[in-house]
Amino acid sequence: MANEQNNQTTPAAGKPENVVYIGKKPTINYVLAVVTQFNNGMEEVTIKARGNSISRAVDVKEIVINRYLPNLKERGIRTSSEELVNEDGTKSKVSAIQIVLGK
């Protein structure tokens, strides 16, 4: 697991993926997670969120750029719909967002 030192989400093969998933913790936790990835040498970090956490994902991006790393570039924002299977087997759709930041 020597690879994990700089990159918590290294897939088994291919280019490392640097993703910060936004959940229900305080916004600053995710801000620091993104800043840490860049400080560890990552060239690109993707912020992902679903449902009500989408607003927090935008907060994270704005705070990272305005307060910590003003030279970062926004490389793209994409939204999508994902299908979830509920406990009773029915399906629901939830919106998702993906924000890519790069040096």
Place this chain on the structure above:
Amino acid sequence: MANEQNNQTTPAAGKPENVVYIGKKPTINYVLAVVTQFNNGMEEVTIKARGNSISRAVDVKEIVINRYLPNLKERGIRTSSEELVNEDGTKSKVSAIQIVLGK
């Protein structure tokens, strides 16, 4: 006010701006507002939201495209920080999103 028939937000001069502001009403209200603007002949509609309503703005975009107007194109998503002045004179920052859809 003859101009208002097709366009609720015509500015005093220049190109008409077609903006749907997302608030706390049910999502479907805003979905129908966007669909109505396109059905009234608009070529482009902008969805704007701030703070916790950002998640709902993404829902509106996804539902409009997936369920009502699949041929629409996303012309751009931008996020920003806006400054609000509180009642006691202090200032807070709030994130905002702007999603432009076009025919």
